[in-house]
Amino acid sequence: MPTLLLDQPIPLYPLTAPDAPGNRHFQLTRAEGQQPAFRQNMLQPHRKDYYHLVFVQRGGSRHWVDMTPYVLKENALYFSAPGQLQLKEKLAPLWGVSVAFTREFLARQPNEALAQLPLLRNPQNGHELLLTPADVAFVEDTLARLEAEYHRPGEWQQPMLTAHLTVLLTYLSRLYTEQFPGDEPSADQLLLRKYRARIEEHFRERHEVGAYAALLNISAGHLSEVVKAQSGKPAIAHIQERLVLEARRLLFHTPQSVKEIAYDLGFADASYFSRFFKRETGLTPAEYRAGSREMYP
Template sequence: MIFSPQKDVAIKQYSLQESSSLGNTVFDIVEAKGEFIRRKSNFLVPHRKDFYFFCLVRNGSSRHWVDFVPYTLQPNMFYFSSPQQVQVKEKTEPMTGIMLSFTEEYLQLEGNQVLRKLPIIQNPDNAHELALAPAHMQFLEELLGKMLVEFNTEHSWRNTMLQSYVNVLLIYLSRLYIDQSQTVQRSPDRGLLKKFSAFIDSHYSTLHQVADYADLLNLTPGHLNDRIKQQSGKTAIEHIHERLVLEAKRRLLHTDLSAKEIAWQLGFEDDAYFHRFFKRLTGETPATFRTTIREMYH
């Protein structure tokens, strides 16, 4: 079995401060030089990070899962993940490369808000890796190398220089993302969809109706639904339900909570309704899904 279901009421979450070797709380960059590090606290244990994580891999073969997708590290690849995704480390091996991490707080700093709109941050494909041609690898090696040097010195305007480097990095990665993406739409009018999705991520356990989100966005439910369907091809309620199902699946796989407890955590007052809701959207009962997915993960 590649994971250890949690008996606690919540999947363990690690902050950047806990993950950083220096205890940094907002921004961190470090070079991996082939040291073998296995943190027993999260090896084979489902967990979340509260920060964005980016990793340029020179060499390595570790294996991990992001939600329900397995990844084996390969040389000359770029890996990334977003806050709150459930991850499991299945196999850890020595790695060489450069790892960059920053929190939502970093994106809220003056001048950084625009970064939130970039594809590599929005991640509409829910992707986690980019293949790098030799020219891409060289560019990223040089850029991240400069960031690493700047981070570890005390030059004047150090933070401003780092912010500039991060801007270049995320724009460059976003171009690669679009080139390798299967579903990124070129339409410039997706702002409402992004706001709507962000609200769902923040309120999925308490707000289940389109009208709830329409109130937050100062729109009528009908207008919100029409615009969301225009921008995504799916109705507003489909987005809400997909987010609820994703979180339910995460907890069915990664915790030993009963379906009734999960239903309560996700804002369903009636666990029988949650049972019908889950089966209608997935074709399986919560119990059947848990059994099937855990058999697959053995």
């Protein structure tokens, strides 16, 4: 499995290069077996700063999202969010359609509601949606409408893109809730969701529950009580789990030293980070790295 070279940072790819044509916050591309040059960059661990949906009609190979491998299936939908660590194992011919859009696109009126759809929130940490023949027909038709608007610039392009994208994401969110079941959130569940969102934004520099309570304008005691009741885990555990996830990503995909990873995650002392990681996983960082490389050569 490819890894980065020593001292090579994990690249963060924007939606388009600065000199690329088209919409800076929304992009649709169709693959018909060709190998675009930019995909060579995907053979090394990387992150994207945008949401990405790929409808795979056929072709493709194994790729990774965080520490999980996926072999692309025909007539399936794959989705990822900004910041997830990804890589492709090889460049195989692919037939399908890719839709990408940024956080800025979702921040525009009237797009904000899209960010709350289950597919984009992804509470179950899914990546793959399996489609029935009826689903495939609907997705193909909606993507065709999106593609037509994407190549028709003008005053009405953005509203039409938003309209068709809303239909697509809403439909896929219904499939998401069927394939990754969950209940409608209560007020306390919404607080838990906000807490997790703040952790995602600040986990590198904020390691204490009280810091997040201040961000949410509530007391640390109330936050701890609600989080424990809703998730079954102490509030501090959510922070620790996020730190461990990022540590695993870096240990798995990069040759960064344990000291470098510790500092990247806001630990002033590498030895304390190592003790923390072993307490949470049962392994030292070095043991985890060696074991994962043996398991997934």
